[in-house]
Amino acid sequence: MDFSLSDEQRMIRDMCRDFADSVIRPRAEEMDRTGAFPYDIVRQMGELGLLGLPFPEEYGGAGADFLSYCLALEEIGRGDAAVGITMEAHTSLGASPFYLFGSEEQKRTYLIPLARGEQLWAFGLTEPGAGSDSAGTETHAERHGDTWHIHGAKAFITNAGTDITGGVTITAVTGRQPSGHKEITNFIVPKGTAGYLIGNPYHKMGWRASDTRPLAFEDCQVPDVNRLGERGDGFxxxxxxxxxxxxxxxxxxxxxxxxxxxxxxxxxxxxxxxxxxxxxxxxxxxxxxxxxxxxxxxxxxxxxxxxxxxxxxxxxxxxxxxxxxxxxxxxxxxxxxxxxxxxxxxxxxxxxxxxxxxxxxxxxxxxxxxxxxxxxxxxx
Ligand SMILES: Cc1cc2nc3c(=O)[nH]c(=O)nc-3n(C[C@H](O)[C@H](O)[C@H](O)COP(=O)(O)OP(=O)(O)OC[C@H]3O[C@@H](n4cnc5c(N)ncnc54)[C@H](O)[C@@H]3O)c2cc1C
Missing domain, CATH: 1.20.140.10 (Butyryl-CoA Dehydrogenase, subunit A, domain 3)
Structure with a gap:
């Protein structure tokens, strides 16, 4: 058994510790009081490679391993939890679906700017009526020719509405499985798509400087190339x-x-x-x-x-x-x-x-x- 960290893991942890102590912690009280999204801090994190840590360099990432990413999150979260969740939701929920399930074209189009920290991305699973029961999603998408028409709503979605958010990946029901269960498929919805409505930020007990919003989809139309992976693989x-x-x-x-x-x-x-x-x-x-x-x-x-x-x-x-x-x-x-x-x-x-x-x-x-x-x- 070996509990020691590699040189690279230690280096990433120490860099994040320094960044948290010198840049994040001194601002934590003010961020919590005003609830203002810390664009300058997020920009610096992007420049340090912190918004694409576990992704390969060919996709704009830092090529670090998953433990290094977690070590970084521990240090950033020690500095401020709101900044920590911004990094976590962007990386684990926003960017990693492209890396894990995206086509080569989707990786090049979406993952690269995310891993470089030029944009943030959100993942919309939770709905007003479907939280813990995430398979109970009511948002649905119907295919007409090469276009999917999406109707529904999502709740509590992190990073969905910042000025640097590129879009959201959402779960939607696209039919029924032979077993009778809902067939769920994931769709990429770029910000600015007609019918994709981003609500005002919630007023929260904590994580105040993180961006959390309700979303609505009113006949929001995306082409079939915006499907992530195969139809029915969403769950x-x-x-x-x-x-x-x-x-x-x-x-x-x-x-x-x-x-x-x-x-x-x-x-x-x-x-x-x-x-x-x-x-x-x-x-x-x-x-x-x-x-x-x-x-x-x-x-x-x-x-x-x-x-x-x-x-x-x-x-x-x-x-x-x-x-x-x-x-x-x-x-x-x-x-x-x-x-x-x-x-x-x-x-x-x-x-x-x-x-x-x-x-x-x-x-x-x-x-x-x-x-x-x-x-x-x-x-x-
Ligand atoms: C600040 C914030 C940011 C978030 N960001 C995102 C995001 O980026 N993307 C996203 O998709 N979601 C996000 N969420 C949603 C979050 O994942 C859900 O709030 C969470 O999964 C719980 O769902 P719910 O709030 O609907 O609670 P409910 O599911 O309604 O649960 C209410 C209570 O009932 C309990 N309960 C429910 N079912 C059972 C059961 N079977 N057995 C025992 N107890 C049960 C729960 O544990 C809880 O105590 C965010 C939430 C918050 C507050």
Whole structure:
């Protein structure tokens, strides 16, 4: 067994750590307060190759491995979760479907500008009436000649409406399987397509500087060349996309948990009560010890899931376990971080209050904790 990282993995992690400390963290409070999308930060991330890390250089990517991408997400997420989810949703949900399932022409047209960070892309699976039950999609597409006519709506779609968004890939029902199940196919819908309506951003409890919107499709017409993969492959495609995405959300959650721990350690050393730093009290030390232990375990869980994925081995169970445990670890760490800060932790000028608001959605996005437990149970 070898737990050491390669030179390249360490280099990518350290570069992201520096970038998060020098560029992202100093802006995190302001981004959360204003909710303004951080175009300049995203541009710099594109220039550093962070928006195409796991894709080959021939498609504009950095040619890094999947674990390097996760290590990068942990560090960016430690800097700010909203910037982290912008990177994750763009890479895992937006760009990777083109890499995994796109034709050569689709890779050249769509993936290259995404991997270079010139554009962002979104993935629209969730609908107002179909969340955990993602196969319950009502959005449907009918073929007339060489054109698909799409009708329906999507909810909570990340990166769908920024000024640099190129478009969205969506799931739609295109018929019935012989089994009676819905036949689901994925379609590429570039921004500006007639009938594709992008709603106003939601007002959110956390991840405020990330872009999240409702979408509508009113006789939105796309040519058959905008079909991603084969007709009827949509369900398998998004299952594969979500497996990898869950490892990535695990890494992002570890970053947020680490930020909670870091703030707690430095506060516990500075804050004095009863004539001593509160770090001298065993009750505080035990909280820090529990946080450090759970973070270590959550990190090893996403490392292992990423390792299985890179070896081409089944990893659905490990991906869900990593996402479930890391997001719940981050929640517990955020809760204890506020507790260690006492009343100051409830005040907006302390980052832990923002971490506490940001962490909740980690237990919801890309499959709720309940759904992760269902997936794990099914694999046992
Ligand atoms: C900020 C944000 C960004 C997002 N970005 C995207 C995106 O980019 N693309 C995208 O497609 N989606 C996105 N989502 C949607 C997200 O994936 C869904 O919110 C999530 O899958 C849950 O679906 P739901 O909100 O409809 O909840 P529901 O499915 O209605 O669930 C409500 C509750 O019921 C529970 N529940 C449901 N079914 C079961 C069951 N069978 N057994 C036990 N409990 C169950 C759930 O766990 C949950 O606690 C985003 C969501 C948020 C909040």
């Amino acid at each position: 398998q495609q998004f299952m594969a996309i979500l497996d990898a995405g869950r490892v990535a959300i695990g890494a992002l959650s570890v970053g947020l948990a680490q930020a909670c721990y870091d703030e707690s350690v430095s506060y516990a050393r500075e804050r004095h009560q009863f004539g001593k730093p509160i770090a001298a009290f065993q009750a505080i030390q035990f909280k820090l010890a529990d946080m450090a232990t759970e973070i270590e375990l959550a990190r090893l869980m996403y490392y292992k899931a990423a390792w299985l994925h890179m070896r081409g081995q089944p990893y659905t169970k490990e991906a869900s376990m990593a996402k479930l445990f890391a997001s719940e670890t981050a929640k517990r760490c955020a809760d204890q971080a506020v507790q260690i800060h006492g009343g100051y932790g409830f005040m907006d000028e302390y980052p832990v209050s923002r971490y506490w608001r940001n962490v909740k959605v980690h237990e919801i996005g890309e499959g709720t904790s309940e759904v992760q437990r269902l997936i794990i149970a099914k694999q046992l």
